[in-house]
Amino acid sequence: MEPLTAVVVGHADLGENDRIVRFLTAERGRLDLVARGARASRKRYGGLLELGTRVRVIPARGRGALVRIDSIELVKAPDRARSDLDRIALLAYGCEVVARLAGEDMPEPRLTRLLVVFLELLELDPVAGPASRIALEAKALTFAGVLPSLTHCAGCREPLEDPVVFGWESGAAHAACGAGVPTTTAHLAALEVLRRTPLFETLELPSPGGWLLSDLVQHHTRRELKSRGLLASLV
Ligand SMILES: [Zn+2]
Secondary structure, eight states: OOOOOEEEEEEEEEETEEEEEEEEEEEEEEEEEEEETTTGGGGTTTTTTTTTOOOEEEOOOOOSSSOOOOEEEEEESGGEEEETTHHHHHHEEEEEEHHHHHHHHSOOHHHHHHHHHHHTTTTTSSOHHHHOOOOOOOHHHHHOOOOOOOOBBBTTTTTTOOSSSEETEEEEEEEETOEEEEEEEHHHHHHHHHHOOOOGOTTTOOOSSSSSHHHHHHHHHTSOHHHHHHHHHOO
16 A cells, blocks of 8 residues: 555554554545554654644555554654644644545545645745644635635625624624624735635734634534643733
């Protein structure tokens, strides 16, 4: 079998000895594989199973819920992204957001590439700020087909004018045309700019702030983002 292009995006313990490792792969989307002996011996896999590590992994043959790792090799491990708390928090958040929006058993080349670029960004100076974090959210939601228009009303299709609201299911709308949390056309326009700006160009951009798109990820996936609390406490 060809190796999968993968990023480690999470894990859970499995019994005394093993660990379930969650990968985001370009070829098969989100994929959980069993790492035999990963709990019993950390040395066995070195740093290969740490969050944000890029690997090439081959699943063992077989189907079902608990397929094990047949082989795994390092492509690139986070370096600076493990060295300070801001970067660690961003790494955890990026992995969680992108993986959460990825499908299972379907190719996800764009989301995987997005996460790889975000991980590369975390190795650079200055440390990524909220603009980069929001750009990541906007792009991930767009690639997942979730982010609606930020410039036109979901109700009447006309250009947005204040007052506007943002509905988790319905998207942005004139306050008269829809329901949702109040926001502004200026805020939505700033999100639209970040959606369209390459990640590497977001380091110097001002941030519109806020967690609107992060909230959208949570509503869409019906679960809280575990890594958001730490990140929010730092910025
Ligand atoms: Zn309208």
